[in-house]
Amino acid sequence: MDVLERARDISWYHAMELEPGRKTEAMFDLDPMKHHYGLPERLDGKRCLDVGTWDGYWAFEMERRGASEVVALDLDDERELDWPPRRRPKTFNETPRGAGFRLAHELFDSKVERVVCSIYDAKPEDLGTFDFVFCGSVLIHLRDQFLALERIAGLCTGQFVSAEEYDKPTSLLPIPVSRYLADRDKDTVFWLPSIRTWKRMLWSAGFDRVERHGRFDMKAVAGWKVPHVVHHAYKS
Secondary structure: OOHHHHHOOOOEEEOOEEEOOEEOOEEEOOHHHHHHOOOOOOOEOOEEEEEOOOOOHHHHHHHHOOEOEEEEEEOOOHHHOOOOHHHOOOOOOOOOOOHHHHHHHHHOOOOOEEEEOOHHHOOHHHHOOEEEEEEEOOHHHOOOHHHHHHHHHHHEEEEEEEEEEOOOOHHHOOOOOEEEOOOOOOOOOOEEEOHHHHHHHHHHHOOOEEEEEEEEEEEEOOOOEEEEEEEEEEOO
């Protein structure tokens, strides 16, 4: 069967170029936005972690940039995701998440290791530590963003790149603020931090140096967009 025919049976979050010049239909095509994140051009000899990998877009990108080992962390069962009790679905998709990752992994002949684990439970004694960690558009959907950042700080020995949605109105305030949005009808977001809040949380979670790399609008294939802020955080 043709590669893209196999891919059509999968709901993709990331557009993936499974064959030269042929991409999957997805919610986001990150190729035109990749430069906003500021990943190192080369990751040779680095042990890397992709938190909330979904289809594996960033995990495979790290591998292409020469990482010696890449671990891709995510959950396969939708029941295990964070849901506000009043908005928890009555039924769930019985097909495990990660089908896109597995297809791309096979086609790329990749050595990326997918680990099924919540970031809340990710600890050095189980996963080891990492020279480079990436997490994009994931923490915004978590009930406990700070615990997730604390776990990431505990796993990271070098650089962490964080790219997350931020709240535009409260980013104008001179104090760190998060807006409560768990009751909205759109995708589950418990808290929407301001730019200042994201930076403060990264420092409080254990990173010694935190720099705002930049802001950009993450554009969906359908045309809508989400404001994102990118921070680079470092352990000394």
